[in-house]
Amino acid sequence: MSVIHLVILSPSSQFFEGDVDMVTVPTKLGPIGILPEHYPIISLLVIGTMHIQTGSVIKYFAISGGIISVQQDRTLILAEAIERPEDIDVARARAAKARAEALIASKDPNIDLVRAQAALQRAMNRIRVHDEHL
Ligand code: ATP
Numbered sequence: 001m002s003v004i005h006l007v008i009l010s011p012s013s014q015f016f017e018g019d020v021d022m023v024t025v026p027t028k029l030g031p032i033g034i035l036p037e038h039y040p041i042i043s044l045l046v047i048g049t050m051h052i053q054t055g056s057v058i059k060y061f062a063i064s065g066g067i068i069s070v071q072q073d074r075t076l077i078l079a080e081a082i083e084r085p086e087d088i089d090v091a092r093a094r095a096a097k098a099r100a101e102a103l104i105a106s107k108d109p110n111i112d113l114v115r116a117q118a119a120l121q122r123a124m125n126r127i128r129v130h131d132e133h134l
Contacts (some may be wrong), residue, residue: 003044004020004034005019005074005075006018008077008079008082008089011080011081013054015082016052020052021035021053021055022035023051023053024094025045025048025050026045026046026063026066027043027045033049034068034075036069040070041068041069042066042069042070043063043078047063047064047065047069047118047121047122049063049128049129062085062088062126062129063080063081064079064080064081064122064125065079066078066079066080066082067082078096083129085105085130085133087126088129088130090126090131093123093126096119096123097120097123097124100120100123102118104116104117104120122128
């Protein structure tokens with residue numbers, strides 16, 4: 001049976017390498033599922049949950065955007081940041097969420113609203129992945 005050879009790189013390390021049966025990643029148009037022998041694509045990833053399935057085991061991760069490249073011999077994910085549920089520091093994510101919410105609520109014209117909204121999305125995503133998949 002064919003498998004996907006998956007490599008996930010984060011800025012600081014090789015996060016994962018192995019053969020898996022299915023990869024699902026968040027994109028602007030919603031989640032996309034990659035099965036073995038998927039046609040080649042390159043797509044931008046957004047903040048969300050990704051999961052990989054090997055046999056009956058599904059592993060979930062919080063991903064904060066990146067790029068996926070599906071090639072014939074391997075699928076490569078370059079993640080801006082990625083965490084396993086058990087590695088997520090919820091107190092840190094809650095603090096990041098509160099900071100972002102306060103910035104957004106301040107309506108200060110000097111704040112970078114897009115940046116604050118992205119920080120809020122990352123924090124909420126981490127909290128959700130931790131709470132739903134630990
Ligand atoms: P913070 O403001 O708390 O740093 P952030 O969203 O700005 O959050 P990122 O820039 O996305 O953080 O990530 C920087 C690094 O910290 C990455 O390696 C990421 O995996 C890690 N990281 C960020 N938040 C958490 C968290 N709550 N738990 C575990 N690791 C985290």
